[in-house]
Amino acid sequence: MAPFKKGPDYIDAGWLSLAAGNPCYNLDTYLIDHDTVVNSYLTNTSKLGADIAIVEGNRGLFDGIDIDGKTSTAETAKLLQAPVILVLDCTKSTRTMAAAVLGCLHFDPELTIGGVILNRIAGPRHKNNLINNIEHHTGVPVIGAVPKLRSHDFPERHMGLVPTPEHDWAYESVGNAERIVRDNVDVSRIITLSETATPFERSCLVPEDLGEVSEASPVIGVIRDASFQFYYPENIEALEAEGARVVEISPLRDTELPEVLDGLYIGGGFPETHARELGENVAFRESILAKVKEGMPLYAECGGLIYMGEELEVDGTSYPMTGLFPLSFSVSQKPQGHGYVVAEVTGENPFYELGTEIKGHEFRYSKITRWDREENDTAFTMARGTGMADTFDGITKYNALATYTHIHALGTPSWAPSFVSKALQYKKR
Numbered sequence: 001m002a003p004f005k006k007g008p009d010y011i012d013a014g015w016l017s018l019a020a021g022n023p024c025y026n027l028d029t030y031l032i033d034h035d036t037v038v039n040s041y042l043t044n045t046s047k048l049g050a051d052i053a054i055v056e057g058n059r060g061l062f063d064g065i066d067i068d069g070k071t072s073t074a075e076t077a078k079l080l081q082a083p084v085i086l087v088l089d090c091t092k093s094t095r096t097m098a099a100a101v102l103g104c105l106h107f108d109p110e111l112t113i114g115g116v117i118l119n120r121i122a123g124p125r126h127k128n129n130l131i132n133n134i135e136h137h138t139g140v141p142v143i144g145a146v147p148k149l150r151s152h153d154f155p156e157r158h159m160g161l162v163p164t165p166e167h168d169w170a171y172e173s174v175g176n177a178e179r180i181v182r183d184n185v186d187v188s189r190i191i192t193l194s195e196t197a198t199p200f201e202r203s204c205l206v207p208e209d210l211g212e213v214s215e216a217s218p219v220i221g222v223i224r225d226a227s228f229q230f231y232y233p234e235n236i237e238a239l240e241a242e243g244a245r246v247v248e249i250s251p252l253r254d255t256e257l258p259e260v261l262d263g264l265y266i267g268g269g270f271p272e273t274h275a276r277e278l279g280e281n282v283a284f285r286e287s288i289l290a291k292v293k294e295g296m297p298l299y300a301e302c303g304g305l306i307y308m309g310e311e312l313e314v315d316g317t318s319y320p321m322t323g324l325f326p327l328s329f330s331v332s333q334k335p336q337g338h339g340y341v342v343a344e345v346t347g348e349n350p351f352y353e354l355g356t357e358i359k360g361h362e363f364r365y366s367k368i369t370r371w372d373r374e375e376n377d378t379a380f381t382m383a384r385g386t387g388m389a390d391t392f393d394g395i396t397k398y399n400a401l402a403t404y405t406h407i408h409a410l411g412t413p414s415w416a417p418s419f420v421s422k423a424l425q426y427k428k429r
Contacts, residue, residue, distance in 0.1 A: 001020045001022065001050050001051075001052050001053070001054060002020070002022060002025075002044060002045040002048045002050035002052070002053040002054075003016040003017060003019070003020040003022060003024040003025075003053075003054055003056075004016075004024060004025050004026070004027050004041065004044075004053060004054070004055040004056070005024055005025075005026050005027070005055070005056050005058075006026075006027050006028070006055055006056065006057045006058050006073050006076045007026070007027075007028055007057075007058040007059075007071075007073075008026065008028055008030075008031065008340075008361040008363075008406065008408070009026065009058065010229070010230040010231070010232075010268070011230075012056065012058075013025075013026060014229070015170075015174070016056060018170060018171070018174055019174045019177070019178075020054075022048050022050070023044075023048075023233040024233070025040055025041075025044045025232075025233060025234060026232055026234070026408065027040060027041060027055060027076055027080075028071070028408060028411070029070070029071050029075060029076055029079065030065065030070075030071040030340050030359065031340075031359050031360065031361070031407075031408045031410075031411035032408060032410045032411040033411075034079055036410050036411075037076070037079060037080075038079060038080065038200070040234070040410060041053065041055075041080055042200065052191060052194050053082075053194075054194075055076065055077075055080065055082065057073030057076070057077075057084075058073060059072075059073065060073075061073050061074050061084065061086065061104060062074050062104075062107060062108065065340070069108075071340075074108055074111050077111060077112075078108075078110055078111055080197075081197060081198035081199075081200065082112075082197050083112040083113070083114030083115075083193055083194070083196055083197060084111060084112060084113050084114060085113075085114060085115045085116070085117060085143070085190065085193070086101065086104065086113060086115070086116045086117070086140075087116075087117045087119055088100065088101070088116060088117070088118055088119060089119050089120055090118050090119060090120055090121060090126070090130055091120045094126070094129045094130055094133060095129075095133045095137075097118075097130055097133065097134055098133040098134045098136070098137040098138055099137075101113070101116060101134055101137075101138045101140055102137060102138050105138060105140070112196075113140055114140075114141075114193045114196065115140065115141050115142070115143040115189065115190070115193055116134055116140055116141070116142050116143065117142075117143060117144035117145070117146065117185060118130050118131075118142060118144065118145040118146065119146050120146070120147075120148050121145045121146060121147045121148065122147075122148065123147075127145045130142070130145070131145070141189070143185065143186045143189045143190060143193075144181075144184055144185030144186060145184055146180060146181075146184045146185070147184065149180070216427075217243050217244060217245050218243070218244050218245070218262035218263060218420060218423035218424045218426070218427045219244070219245045219246075219247060219258075219260045219261055219262050219263075219423075219427075220239055220244045220245070220246050220247075220261070220262065220263040220264070220265055220419070220420070220423055221246075221247055221248075221249045221257065221258065221261045221263070221264045221265070222236065222246055222247070222248050222249070222265045222266075222267075223248075223249055223250060223251065223264070223265070223266045223267070223304070224248045224249075224250065224267075225250035225251070225252045225253065226252065226269075226270070226273075226274060227250075227251070227252060227269050227270060227271050227273070227274040227277075227278060227303070228266055228267050228268070228269035228271070228303055228304060228307070229267065229268075229269045229270075230267045230268035230269050230301070230302070230303065230406070231267045232408055232409065234408065234409045234410050235265075235407075235408070235409040235415075235416070237409075238409035238410075238413075238415070238416035239265070239416050239419060239420060241416065242416050242417050242419075242420035242421075243420060244263070244419075244420045244423060247260075247261075251277075251278055251281050251284045251285070251307075252274060252277055252278075252281075254284060255281070255283050255284060256283050256284050256286075256287035257284070257287040257288060257291055261291065261296065262296065262297075262423040262424070262426050262427040263296060263297045263298070263299075263419060263420075263422065263423035263426065264288065264291070264292075264296065264297070264298045264299075265298075265299050265300075265304075265419070266298070266299070266300040266301070266303070266304030266307060266308070267301050267302075267303065267304055267406075268301050268302035268303040268304065268364075268406060269302075269303040269304075270303065271303045271306050271307050271312060271321075272306075272312060272314050272331045272366070275312050275314045275317075275319040276319060278307065278312075278319065278321065279312075279319035279320045279321070285320070285321070285322040285323070288322050288324070289322055289323065289324060292324060292397075292398050292399070292400050293398060294426075295398060295399050295426055295429065296399065296423075296426050297350055297351075297399040297400070297419060297422035297423055297426060298324075298399065298400040298401070298402075299351060299400075299401055299402075299415075299419060300400070300401070300402035300403070301402075301403060301404075301405070301406050301407075302362070302364055302366075302403075302404050302405075302406060304402060305325075305327075305388075305395075305402040305403060305404060306321065306329045306366055307321050307322060308321065308322050308324045308325050308327075308400070308402045309321050309322075309323075309324075309325050309326075309327035309328060309329055310323045310325070310326060310327060310328055311328045311329070312328075312329045312330070312331075312366075313328070313329065313330040313331070313369070314330075314331055324397060324400060324402075325395050325397060325402060326370075326371065326372035326374070327368055327370065327371050327372075327395070328368070328369045328370035328371075329366050329367065329368055329369060330366065330367060330369050331365055331366050331367075332365050332366070332367055333365070334365070335363065335364065335365055336364055336365060336366060336367045336386065337362040337363070337364045337385065337386035337387070337404055338362065338363050338364075339361065339362065339363075339385065340359070340360070340361050340384060340385065341358075341359070341360045341361055341362050341382065341384055341385030341387070341393075341405050342357065342358070342359055342382070342383040342384035342385065343357070343358045343360065343380035343381065343382050343383065343385070343387070343393055343394070343405055344356070344357055344358075344380065344381050344383060345357075345358065345379060345380060346378075346379070346380065346381040347376055347377075347378050347379040347380070347394070347396065348376065348379070348396070349379035349394065349396045349401050350396070350399045350400070350401055350418075350422055351401055351415060351418045351419060351422070352379065352414065352415075352418065353414070356414065358380065358405065358407060358412055359407075359411055359412070360385075360405040360406050360407045360408070360411075360412070361405070361406050362385055362386060362387075362404050362405055362406065364404060368388055368389055371388070371389060377395055377396060377397065378392040378393065378394055378395055378396070379393075379394030379395070379396050379401060379403070380392065380393040380394040380403065380405065385405070386404070387404055387405070388403075388404055393405055399422060399426070
């Protein structure tokens with residue numbers, strides 16, 4: 001099975017990847033143009049050798065960024081010519097659910113709604129009442145009915161589900177979810193429904209071969225552990241396609257950066273839940289500073305931006321970070337930046353040409369409490385989104401750029417070639 005997640009999401013995609021045993025790729029019609037979304041869907045399904053692809057939507061079926069439903073799950077379903085399975089929260093309702101399904105059917109007749117799964121069913125009588133009403137009034141088959149669950153296999157916190165690297169019983173949770181589905185959902189009907197998907201007239205492009213790796217290839221480190229885990233697989237693959245060798249490292253288990261590194265990529269995550277361990281690993285922090293001062297390129301997003309600052313305050317206690325940038329951070333109870341981002345590159349930086357428009361996203365609870373601004377130290381001016389402060393985002397120093405904005409390599413195709421080129425320059429020096 002090939003899993004996909006509609007929209008900008010790391011945590012759900014991690015759970016989907018664990019459940020499917022394959023990488024989960026993100027399909028986002030805001031960050032990525034339509035043709036590239038379709039090609040990613042087709043090529044990655046083919047690359048994985050999957051006989052079925054399942055895309056998890058986000059938000060409500062028709063929720064998008066405008067009244068036309070752009071970036072909605074419905075738009076993506078029509079783009080991929082895939083039938084939709086509605087999952088309905090049936091708490092304390094029966095016949096009204098038939099009206100809800102009927103409304104979805106008539107709201108966009110071009111969309112194919114192939115089945116319904118009922119969720120939070122109170123008992124057999126509730127279930128039968130719902131099935132009778134929905135199938136009689138809408139003609140859409142009910143292919144599953146999941147009862148109210150008492151267990152909490154998928155714990156949550158401020159940004160949603162707890163990510164799989166921090167969840168010791170993640171495999172057990174997925175196993176429990178599998179048993180629930182097998183007991184309450186007609187999986188064979190889902191497979192049959194998938195076979196009704198309209199065949200694509202366009203042929204998928206052949207996936208780009210990975211760049212040839214040799215002794216001359218630059219080595220880019222990716223910090224991946226429980227503190228930094230938000231990476232699109234396409235971003236890592238884009239670096240490899242440009243000829244880089246990617247190695248994973250961790251400030252939670254390693255004492256310093258490997259000497260062989262020619263570049264460093266730090267994604268988002270939850271540095272606040274591991275602030276003490278990050279602060280105590282002084283040697284690792286100092287090794288980053290030493291390499292960056294030598295000219296090693298570094299790209300950091302969100303949690304990575306925090307780690308590149310001087311300190312992070314959590315619950316009244318301040319923990320030292322690397323100190324590359326004159327920034328202090330704290331964690332709030334409410335989101336400080338949430339949604340899609342559009343930024344124009346207006347300042348000199350190691351990775352983007354001036355005038356480039358970048359589409360990305362931000363979702364964070366952290367905020368900057370101190371910023372000792374320096375002249376011309378920012379790279380982006382925000383046309384949409386919050387950024388770091390005062391419509392600015394992307395702080396630069398040496399060959400390092402740190403930003404609250406997350407980018408997707410398929411939507412920002414200049415990022416990987418530029419990063420690998422900088423790493424190669426550093427290696428040759």
